[in-house]
Amino acid sequence: MPSDTMIRTVGCELDVEVTAATTLEFQITLAPQPGAEVKEQLTFLHDGKPVTPQEIIGEHGTRIHKFDAAEGLVRATYEATVTGLADPPPVREIDLSTYLRPSRYAEADKFFGFAATEFGDLADTTTLLEKIASWVGTRLNYVPGSSDPIDGAADTLLAGAGVCRDYAHLVVALLRAVNVPARLVSVYAPGCSPMDFHAVAEAYVEDQWRVVDATLLAPRQSMVRIATGRDAADTAFLDNHRGQIELKNMVVTAIVEGDLPRDSVQELVTLR
Incomplete structure (x- = not known):
């Protein structure tokens, strides 16, 4: 079990060359962490000059930082220290409906028959979660650069390879196909190798959102949303x-x- 005094330090530095004037949206800052102490610093520079973005708050506290940028170099720098564990994420009825539906990259409707055949005899959702995560982890090979940004879960299954978002999309699609609400979460993941922004699935199991990572690239207990x-x-x-x-x-x-x-x-883990 992670300690309630755990200290995690996360961040990123991005350099973006704007070759034709555009509007940029970054999702690199932590979502609110009620119950934990967060200290953070975020800066944007355009050709060395500070930029003040508009902050848009999306679903589940997702923070979007948006601004217009002319041609030039944009540098985004973010650092945050999280002390302690956040409260478990809330469960809303609308989420239990939304995250059963097929979506752009997690086409659950393409997997109804297949998932029923593979996992339909598993009535216990905890066992189902473990089996689907293990099945995806066994069937796919983690190969950087093996997938396209437009690939969905069906493409990933056919290719047999992908990166973290591909693993997560396939897990999400299979879970939805057997009537388990599931969604995608981008996280900072201490211990991840290769280090990158990481993507995992979250499934509604035993009245909580449980994090699922079929890649096994990092311990789930230290990830930050x-x-x-x-x-x-x-x-x-x-x-x-x-x-x-x-x-x-x-x-x-x-x-x-x-x-x-x-x-x-085998352990049920909540992202905190």
């Missing part, structure tokens, strides 16, 4: 509208003070 949504369309760390950009550099950091927690696929 950034954005939550239907799939990667809702949780991307960077979006641009019109114009043209190129991501020139990205460094993500996530560490925990002391030893990393030990994780087990």
Whole structure:
């Protein structure tokens, strides 16, 4: 079990070359962490000059930082220290409906028959969660660069390979297909290797949202929530509208003070 005095330090540095004027949206800051102490600092520079973004609060406290940018170099820098464990995420009735529906990258309707055949005999949702996570982790190979940004869960299953978001999309689609509400969460993940923004699934099991990571790349107990949504369309760390950009550099950091927690696929874990 993680300690209620756990200290996690997370952050990122992004360099974005704007080659045609655009509107940028970043989702790199932590969602609110009620119950934990958070100290953070966020800065944006455009060709070395400070930029003040508009902050938009989305679903589940997701924070979007938005601003217009002319041609030039945009640098985003974020650092946060989280002391203690946040309260378990709330459960809303609307979420239990929304996260049963098929979505852009988690096409649960394409998996109804398949999931029923593979997992339909498992009535206990805790066992179902473990089996689906293990099944996806066994069937897929983690291969950086093996998937396209437009690939959904069905593409991932056919390819047999992907990165964290692909694993999470397939887990989410299969869970929804067997009537378990599931969603995607982007996180900072201490211990993740290779270090990057990480994507995991969350499933509604035993009256709480439980985090599922079929990649097994990092202990779930030390992950910290950034954005939550239907799939990667809702949780991307960077979006641009019109114009043209190129991501020139990205460094993500996530560490925990002391030893990393030990994780087990048999354990139900809540993202805190």
